[in-house]
Amino acid sequence: MAKSETPNESGGPRITRRSLIKGAAAGGGLLVMPSLLAACGDDAADTTTTAAAGATETTEAAMALAGTTVSVGSNASDELTKNAYGAMFSRFEEISGATLDINTVDHNTFQEQINTYLQGQPQEVFTWFAGYRMQFFADKGLATPITDVWDASLTSNYKPGFKQASTGLDGEQYFVPFITYPWALFYRKSVWEENGYTVPTTMDEWVAVCQAMEADGMVPIAFGDLDGWPAMGTFDYFNMRVNGYQYHVDLMAHREKWDDPRTKEVFAAWKDMLPYHQPGALGRTWQEAAQTCAAGDAGMYLLGMFVGEQFQEYSQEARDDLDFFAFPEINPDFGQDSVDAPIDGFMLSKTAPDNIEGAKALAAFIGTGEAQDYYTAANSNWLATADDADTSGYTSLQNKALELIGSVDNIAQFLDRDTRPDFASTVVLPSIQDWLNDPENIDGITASMEEQAEAIFATDQ
């Protein structure tokens, strides 16, 4: 009855046989492409490492792609993102000589139809997310590996955590990280300074700050979970602080059990902190929760850095006043060694071999700081992922976020990106909401989650 509609994306112009041969003939030049593309950057921010490459090869590689077309499926549907992507794509066309055929689809529609899209005639390069969601499609044979692009240029330009997040179950790389942002506890500096609160790094300190805030008539922790997903971030952090990153990964893959005492401990730790959370969370959107924090009615708010949009909306002053701290330590074995930092990027679809040279050249270009700068210059709530990105224009908040991501051992992708999406949305999301209505019922909720997890993950066998 209610089937998802088949996507309406056009396949994009076919590549002629001649252009394919031309592309293949230039295969040798390809592997040096990425660094050369980086060297082409006009602001030459951090390109010293690649400056030695010969100029003749640039033109050779560029000529090989001239006249070919690479198709791109993009979910960058909002104005700001679309323009930033557009600028980046034109730059690629300029230096490679290839033409990009870009098809932009509404962000949510793209996500909802990804399944049928990738099985039909997808564009050669498409926007997607790192982690389990990438691995899933790679595992189903719907993506083309780009390990050679990583070996040629990306590995040296990324922190190991990013490479790990781009690697499929078979050990090959399938993903180019583009932009990211961390989840953390956001607050208004001035509010904290006025009241003399200090940034907590342990549970005890955190509780002390919360109690001080309550005494000052403030809601300590803003909380909004009408849409269900924001609480997943809270769960992630309690889980990674109590049981560590590896347990998070294993639980998400259902190698650990939801009714395990360690999982229950996560809920128990969260329950202790619930009294400090804003009541009525299940009827409040994250935007409204962010507004209460921007207004100074709530002391802090656990969310992704995109919370800055809401502070901006509240007032420029609030936006400039925005700061964050990492989720406090619970179990000293793990300290604060993990961060939730979802990565958006690009993958090559199964149709990429149609113009594999062009698609890989684009992938390599996306993995340069030059490409990513186009985005971060337009939206200061995100960070570039490549090492050679230009961070000179970063706000202090961006720099701090960069530092946070760079300083931890483990980068998680957020609950719904680290597990089967159908499990996250149909089981974890409503279960956490049910639990928030009845925090005493940890045993009942975890038992039900485990039952459903067994049923869903059994499909994999």
Added chain:
Amino acid sequence: MSASTTEIAASEKPATKRKSRFSLHTRRDKVMLALLLGIPAAIHIFFVWVPALLSVVLSFARWDGISDIRWVGVQNYEQIATIYPPFWPAVAHNFIWLGFFLLIATPFGMFLAVQLDKELAGSRFYQNAFYLPVVLSLALVGFIWQLIYSPDEGLINNLIGRTDPENLIDWLGNPSINLYMILIAASWRHVGYVMILYLAGLKSVDPSLKEAAAIDGATDRQTFFKVVFPVLRPINLVILVITIIESLRAFDIVYVTNGGTNGLELLSTAVTNNIIGEASRIGFGSAIAVILLVLSLGIIIPYLFRTFRAEAKEA
């Protein structure tokens, strides 16, 4: 009429060869009839019944939309009934929805229509005011009412001064009341819809009927229930069917509010949450869809049968 019947009867007696010559329909007529009936029928079968039947077939399978389909018998149904927590609330909520619409929203819409039919001063204004929500999509209605129900910034809590963390009323987040809050929002639109349909019906009632009733000494109440209401039987039927359909297909307003969780579970959102998106549980979602289909048919078919039989008897 009778002449043509005898003609046909007469034509059937002689050799079959001559039969077509005396048929009421020429060959052309028959071809046209076949086309005009055949094409819509084919479209209907292809776009309605084939997918519906495929859903039934898929409900016995386990399929993520990519890998091979695995047949698992009634396992999906078993899991839905036993370990899928949203299911029973969803069934209950669909029936509550139906009950609320049938007993409260629809009668209220009819009541408004009757009042407006009396040509009160400013009735045109009221008519527009009540009808206005109908031109909005239910998704939009959902957004509008979120502004009213929001715990901190919402209209109601601010009017009654319940925005403090200690005393705020969580209209949309409290699972014991949020369904009724959504039903009020959905009724806001449904009432206008029913009102306008019924008003159109009321205008078509012959005024002399009401006059006659008044002369016979009937009160307003008696006039409506004994005279007007029975005369409007066809309209009543339309409104009833619309109410049932609107209740069973309820989806948009809940989906934009919270996606159909936490007290707002419906069968339609359960289907969507399982089927739409990545790595879908297509078999599982199809099984819920089949349950919804069976429930819908179970409610609608007996009713239509009874009504049309009664109608045929009267005719």
